[in-house]
Amino acid sequence: MVVDEVSTSQHTKQTRETLEDYTLRFAPRSYRRWKPGVVASSALGGIAYLADFSIGAGIGLSYGTLNALVAILVAALIIFTTGLPLAYYGARYNIDLDLVTRGAGFGYYGSVLTSMIFGSFTFIFFATEGAIMAQGLKVGVGVPLWLGYLITTLIVVPLVIHGMKALSKLQVWTTPVWLLLMIGPLGYLVIADPGSVSDWLAFTGSEGGGAGLNAGSVMLGAGVALSLMAQIGEQVDYLRFMPPRTEENKRSWWMSVVLAGPGWVVFGALKQATGAFLAVYIMGLAGAAATEPVQQFMNVYGLFMPLAVAIPLAVVLVVISQVKINVTNAYSGSLAWTNSFTRITGHYPGRTVFVLFNLGVALALMEANMFAFLSSILSFYANCAIAWVVTVATDILVNKFVLKLSPREPEFRRGMLHAVNPVGVVSFLASAITSIAMYFGAFGTTLQPYSPIAAVAIAVVLTPVMAIATGGRYYLRRTDDGIDEPRFDSHGTPVDTTYTCHVCEQDFERPDMLACYAHDAVICSLCVTTDRTGQHLLPAQ
Incomplete structure (x- = not known):
């Protein structure tokens, strides 16, 4: 019988669920033995990446400090607001963001679109962070870039394969060292050279923004920063392992969800602003390399210690940061690609297959020197990420709690959902396609910088409009x-x-x-x- 064939083919793989970390499904209470604080610290360990420093440096050097700070703030407010409902749903109902998306307007197969976008996010940022680590290895120990790319890819494999149990230990134990190496030198720099802060605040950038605030520059900078919006998906991959919320733990539960969910962007914004500061400080010494985190920290360490010590410390910081984030990138990517592949083909190959797939694509991007045109990639990608996250967040906040057309409790199981729900799919596609066209100048150069805001506005407006137009008929089968x-x-x-x-x-x-x-x-x-x-x-x- 076919049933027997299904049973035979799936039985072995499903007995490895603890190793597979409950890919494609609800995370059971019997597995979720961590306290809220442990889950939160594990999730926050995943934001140790240094790409924020490069992003902030690029925005600051291009558009000036004032425009960069406002752009970073605008992006952070949007990311926090949209990330909160997603983090809550993931932690409350113990499902990842793909499963949340299915029941929040996209349908069982409709969310394959967003899974692929999220999967792309993970290997783009794995490649970005891997390139930064390879730069550190080259500066510190003379490892050729091509070999550094390979090392940074292979080093995460054993940790990622073993899922949350291994990742939580890694994130908790490495965080104190990471904080010391990052915050200590920055504090010394500000105290030792207070004039560096005023010089940074007066910096006007290279693209003619002038000394005042320029709306176009702010929007262009915000567009780059908003590319990180999909990071909430990686945070939810940890938050789905939160214990049940009870009267006894509700304060720590909420604090953990907010801090490790949308709260990641507070730390991210601070890192971006710091990257802009460091880039201005060292641009006379490092030139075009001022956007590279290894150069930023190597020069800061060199202020108060011999270069023979500063270089190894900068390399240690880079390596720790990249391992912390890239295990998360590879882990979350494997979940996203497994979700998409299994739904499309009806075959479950196991998460490990897609760990290797994600790493292979990231390695190819690194070898193609993706880091050299990072800002362009992120600006384009931001429109897709914004369209997805804002559509889901709007469905939760408006369609579920205000209009009550979307079911309050999330549904993700095949057979319970329609294959495609036009509410989310149409809203997402309209938002993404229109904002991408705007980004490439289809509506003129005046509107071009505002493509990220257009993506937000279209998704916010169209998602409830589509729910009302369809009467909520396509949420549940x-x-x-x-x-x-x-x-x-x-x-x-x-x-x-x-x-x-x-x-x-x-x-x-x-x-x-x-x-x-x-x-x-x-x-x-x-x-x-x-x-x-x-x-x-x-x-x-």
Whole structure:
């Protein structure tokens, strides 16, 4: 029978769920043994990347300090506002951002679009961070760039394969060293040379922005910074392992969700501003290399210690930072690509396959010297990331809580959702296509800098308009999954009753299960996903 074939092909892979970190599905309470603070510190460890310094340096050198600071602030406010509902849903219902997206306006197959965008985000930033690490290895120990690219790619493989258990230990133990190496020298610089701050604040940039505030320059700078909006997806990949919110832990739970969810952008904005400061400070010494973090910190360390010590310390900072973020990039990328591939093909190859795929693409980008045209790539990519994140955030905030046309509790299981929901898909495509056309000058040079804001505005307006126009009909294919016990208790917390899937014969918690149409039994969400015949699916209501 086909059912037996599905069972045979999937049984072995599904017994490795703890190693696979519950790809494509709800993270069960039995696995989520970490306290809120541990999950938060692990999530924040993933923002140790140094690309912020390069991004801030590029914006500051181009448009001047005043325009750069306002651009960074504008981007941070947008990212924080849109990131909060996504972080809450991921932590509250223990699902990653792709699963949130499915039920927030995109549908079961519609969210493949956004999974691919997020997957692209992870290898773009892996390549960016890997290039920075290779630059550090070249400066510090003379490793050729091509070899440095290979080293930075291979070093993360064993950590990423072992998922959250290994990543949480890495992030917690390396954070104190990282903070000391980063904050200490910056504090010394400001104290030792206070005039450097006033010189930085007076810097007007290389692109004719002048001493005053220029709206076009602000928007162009904000567009680069907004490319980081998809970072919330990586934060949610950690936050989905939050424990249930209770009366006893609600303060620490909320603090962890806010700090490690949208709160990452506060740290990111500070790093971008610092990168702009350091670039102005060392541009006379480093020239075009002033945007490279290894050069920034090597020159700052050199102010108060011999160069023979400054260079190794700068290299250590770069290596720690890149390992901390690139394990997250590779991990989150593997989840995104596995999600897309399994839904499209009905075959679950395991997350490890896509760890290697993501790393291979990132390595190719590094060898192609992607770092040299980083700002152009990020400005273009920002429009897609903004369209996705703002559409989902608007669906949660407006369509779920204000209009009440979108189901309050998230749904991600095949058979329960329509294949495509026009609410999210149309809003996302309209926002992305229009803003990209604007970015390339289709609406004239005057409007060109405002493409990121256009992406935000279109998604915010069109998402509720589409929900009203469709009457919310395309969110759920079914409202009843065939199991009598509710998925959530009276407080809205996912229940932890376990059921045995009759296909893979493994036990999973209630939110991951639904009734099987072909048998008087229950089936897990992954087995439904990999059912190519569709015989397990409940009929539409």
